[in-house]
Amino acid sequence: MPSSEWVELNFGPQxxxxxxxxxxxxxxxxxxxxxxxxxxxxxxxxxxxxCEMTYFNDNLIYFDxxxxxxxxxxxxxxxxxxxxxxxxxxSERVKWIRVIMAELSRIAAHLVWAGAYGLDLxxxxxxxxxxxxxxxxxxxxxxxxxxxxxxxxxxxxxxYQDITEKAIAxxxxxxxxxxxxxxxxxxxxxxxxxxxxxxxxxxxLDKETAISYGVTGPMLRASGVxxxxxxxxxxxxxxQVNFDIPVSYKGDNLARVLVRFEEMRQxxxxxxxxxxxxxxxxxxxxxxxxxxxxxxxxxxxxxxRTESSKGEFGVYIVGDGGVKPYRVRVRSPTLRNLSVLPxxxxxxxxxxMIAISGTLDLVFGEIxx
Amino acid sequence: MNxxxxxxxxxxxxxxxxxxxxxxxxxxxxMKDLKNQGFxxxxxxxxxxRKDFMxxxxxxHSMKTNExxxxxxxxxxxxxxxxxxxxxxxxxxxxxxxxxLGIIFEGHPNLKRLFLPENWVGHPLxxxxxxxxxxxxxxxxxxxxxxxxxxxxxx
Numbered sequence: 001m002p003s004s005e006w007v008e009l010n011f012g013p014q015x016x017x018x019x020x021x022x023x024x025x026x027x028x029x030x031x032x033x034x035x036x037x038x039x040x041x042x043x044x045x046x047x048x049x050x051c052e053m054t055y056f057n058d059n060l061i062y063f064d065x066x067x068x069x070x071x072x073x074x075x076x077x078x079x080x081x082x083x084x085x086x087x088x089x090x091s092e093r094v095k096w097i098r099v100i101m102a103e104l105s106r107i108a109a110h111l112v113w114a115g116a117y118g119l120d121l122x123x124x125x126x127x128x129x130x131x132x133x134x135x136x137x138x139x140x141x142x143x144x145x146x147x148x149x150x151x152x153x154x155x156x157x158x159x160y161q162d163i164t165e166k167a168i169a170x171x172x173x174x175x176x177x178x179x180x181x182x183x184x185x186x187x188x189x190x191x192x193x194x195x196x197x198x199x200x201x202x203x204x205l206d207k208e209t210a211i212s213y214g215v216t217g218p219m220l221r222a223s224g225v226x227x228x229x230x231x232x233x234x235x236x237x238x239x240q241v242n243f244d245i246p247v248s249y250k251g252d253n254l255a256r257v258l259v260r261f262e263e264m265r266q267x268x269x270x271x272x273x274x275x276x277x278x279x280x281x282x283x284x285x286x287x288x289x290x291x292x293x294x295x296x297x298x299x300x301x302x303x304x305r306t307e308s309s310k311g312e313f314g315v316y317i318v319g320d321g322g323v324k325p326y327r328v329r330v331r332s333p334t335l336r337n338l339s340v341l342p343x344x345x346x347x348x349x350x351x352x353m354i355a356i357s358g359t360l361d362l363v364f365g366e367i368x369x
Numbered sequence: 370m371n372x373x374x375x376x377x378x379x380x381x382x383x384x385x386x387x388x389x390x391x392x393x394x395x396x397x398x399x400m401k402d403l404k405n406q407g408f409x410x411x412x413x414x415x416x417x418x419r420k421d422f423m424x425x426x427x428x429x430h431s432m433k434t435n436e437x438x439x440x441x442x443x444x445x446x447x448x449x450x451x452x453x454x455x456x457x458x459x460x461x462x463x464x465x466x467x468x469x470l471g472i473i474f475e476g477h478p479n480l481k482r483l484f485l486p487e488n489w490v491g492h493p494l495x496x497x498x499x500x501x502x503x504x505x506x507x508x509x510x511x512x513x514x515x516x517x518x519x520x521x522x523x524x
Contacts, residue, residue: 214458
């Protein structure tokens, strides 16, 4: 069919399979997608501008609301940069607490993705099982911080309150029970012919395209690049724990699913080691008390990269010697993962386009900021 | 890391990353040089509004050797050559910086706003942006957003 007869179709921004507010303008030849153009910005709040107007410590709540399903990964990312800029050291205990919380957040984020991806492909059951497990994680977050999702647990110089015995017992319970439950969820998805036929060999992303588009995280590792910031530039205490980076060389939907499931197992491995190794010590550096914090000034520019559940999450802070940051720039991994969608969803069926966009793990709080 | 291009200076930042400062004329040649030397991953493009000039910061990373380098270029007329032809990720990054800071990337294939509606007045991340003026967003017949100062024209 000549391109003048292609039908234009509008998806979203309020479509159930668009994971938030993604709008896709698709040009169709019958059921084949010929061109696709993502339209974003429906959740844009300009967090970068808000960050320029508030003190260093107060910015954290805006970072919580970026990747709202794995909020503590964002907090770690921001604090890596902010603490370097302000020259504030944190104790060993805080480092271990942050690793535990970041990894539990990663599991929670991947569980939301696994459930939602099942929904994308028409499976309702895994969704409930994923959310039952996630609920246990949210109970742990409530125990340590008092809040469920947007926890605002960490602060410049440490964490707001020490991790309690009860929380550690709950984490131990979770570590003990979760592998079996994860296996159940995994089998629910993988022992289903429809799921396999809709993921295997579909949406193949090759290595060079992925790197050129700045794709990172599980998507890049599913395309055969062994790049994980936790190994490439270890922050906190990731160089003291033993874990592997799952890599697949297929680059299709199924590879991305498998990599994410393996990542959950590796995260659990890290948490298991961390709760044994966590040392005693202060949970907060008194140098960063709130009253002092207002007078604390940062100068120079710092870029810190961390591995969030979606990929390389970078925060670039420029300070001019004032009490507020001069410029904050966030490297959103999902924005780059989304920018490769027009390449991936070329000449595929409409239904496959949904199957592909599901594996990108889109969270719009982070894309639009 | 060797490059033949004349640069203004090299330094090491607070986070231990190497910073190269370059003039706007030599900028594109330097970026091509770095791309050929294995910096295959353009991590981030940042515009920093320094009030009388605009500083554009490029974070480059090599997937193979895990090297990191920061390139800084200053511009007074808010125009910088585009690097979208070298790295595909620059396409959306430059659109975002154009949207929020008004930096014009010369040679960009599709320099449109990324987040805000096309007729939005001003660039919000500029230091002199007037935040007291409220703009309202509505949708036209085509389904595209547009901005208006009229309160009744918004949602």
